[in-house]
Amino acid sequence: MAQPLFGQPRAVVEAALPRREPVDCPICGVPPVPFAIDYQGFRLARCSRCGLELHSPRPPADDLARALYTDEYHRAHEATVSPVQRAMFGRQLDRLERLTGHRGDLLDVGCGAGAFLRFASERGWRVFGMDIVLSPLAAGSATGLWRGPLESIDFGDRKFAAVRFNQVLEHTPDPLVQLRRARELLDEGGVLLVAVPNLAGVSARIKSWQSRLGLKRHRWRHYAAVHHLWFFTPRTLARLMVVAGFGVTLRETPMPAPRGRFATAVTMYRRLLESWGLGSLLDIYAKAVPAP
Numbered sequence: 394m395a396q397p398l399f400g401q402p403r404a405v406v407e408a409a410l411p412r413r414e415p416v417d418c419p420i421c422g423v424p425p426v427p428f429a430i431d432y433q434g435f436r437l438a439r440c441s442r443c444g445l446e447l448h449s450p451r452p453p454a455d456d457l458a459r460a461l462y463t464d465e466y467h468r469a470h471e472a473t474v475s476p477v478q479r480a481m482f483g484r485q486l487d488r489l490e491r492l493t494g495h496r497g498d499l500l501d502v503g504c505g506a507g508a509f510l511r512f513a514s515e516r517g518w519r520v521f522g523m524d525i526v527l528s529p530l531a532a533g534s535a536t537g538l539w540r541g542p543l544e545s546i547d548f549g550d551r552k553f554a555a556v557r558f559n560q561v562l563e564h565t566p567d568p569l570v571q572l573r574r575a576r577e578l579l580d581e582g583g584v585l586l587v588a589v590p591n592l593a594g595v596s597a598r599i600k601s602w603q604s605r606l607g608l609k610r611h612r613w614r615h616y617a618a619v620h621h622l623w624f625f626t627p628r629t630l631a632r633l634m635v636v637a638g639f640g641v642t643l644r645e646t647p648m649p650a651p652r653g654r655f656a657t658a659v660t661m662y663r664r665l666l667e668s669w670g671l672g673s674l675l676d677i678y679a680k681a682v683p684a685p
């Protein structure tokens with residue numbers, strides 16, 4: 394099995410991914426301004442108009458797919474649900490059930506090994522999944538499974554009550570294309586959930602300052618720029634969703650539930666950060682706005 398590129402020395406990464414191409418801000422259509430180079434040589438940039446941060450110039454999408462998203466990308470342990478995931482999945486389904494008003498058809502974009510599909514299916518949702526690397530581990534987890542990028546899959550006239558992107562949108566070459574396709578796939582009153590790492594979370598902010606000040610050996614490692622092409626805050630992700638034709642209904646910055654001896658004290662700290670929008674993850678729920 395090939396070694397994952399994340400964490401490898403710069404020379405290894407540059408040998409595997411030698412090409413770079415510039416990328417414009419998908420919201421504003423302008424070239425971003427560079428602000429850092431990470432420990433693997435990847436370039437981080439920020440749109441001076443809307444503040445969206447992105448990986449640019451970056452390896453072309455085909456090169457990334459070949460180097461990263463191979464048939465071994467999804468590992469066996471991803472097929473089972475850990476206690477931390479159980480809490481996060483449950484939280485997301487609670488919100489989707491409240492916002493849609495029922496347990497209908499749900500499409501999990503980037504379904505991986507199918508852990509979420511099985512979890513949602515047990516709660517009474519009729520589940521469908523797709524992924525650019527469709528793991529054999531996902532077999533049997535859903536009513537329908539497709540392989541390919543979302544924009545290339547023919548779903549016929551099927552529509553969904555919920556479409557979920559969990560830690561997926563930041564990997565895609567063009568997130569606006571993804572969200573516009575999701576909008577077409579939602580039925581009336583359907584809900585989109587986009588969950589990404591929260592770049593405005595307290596943990597990411599601390600690591601960014603450490604990177605700026607040269608206090609980290611692996612500078613900007615928390616951006617995970619080999620896999621992540623976009624780095625969202627609550628403000629920039631909401632802006633992108635609005636541009637794609639959605640109205641935001643709920644915005645949360647959850648943190649994984651703590652376990653162990655100090656769980657009670659950590660839970661209080663976690664709740665405080667979540668209430669201030671400083672949690673490590675970002676979940677935004679939205680509904681399509683009717684076209685004018």
Ligand SMILES: [Zn+2]
Pocket residue numbers: 418419420421422440441442443444445
């Ligand atoms: Zn912009």
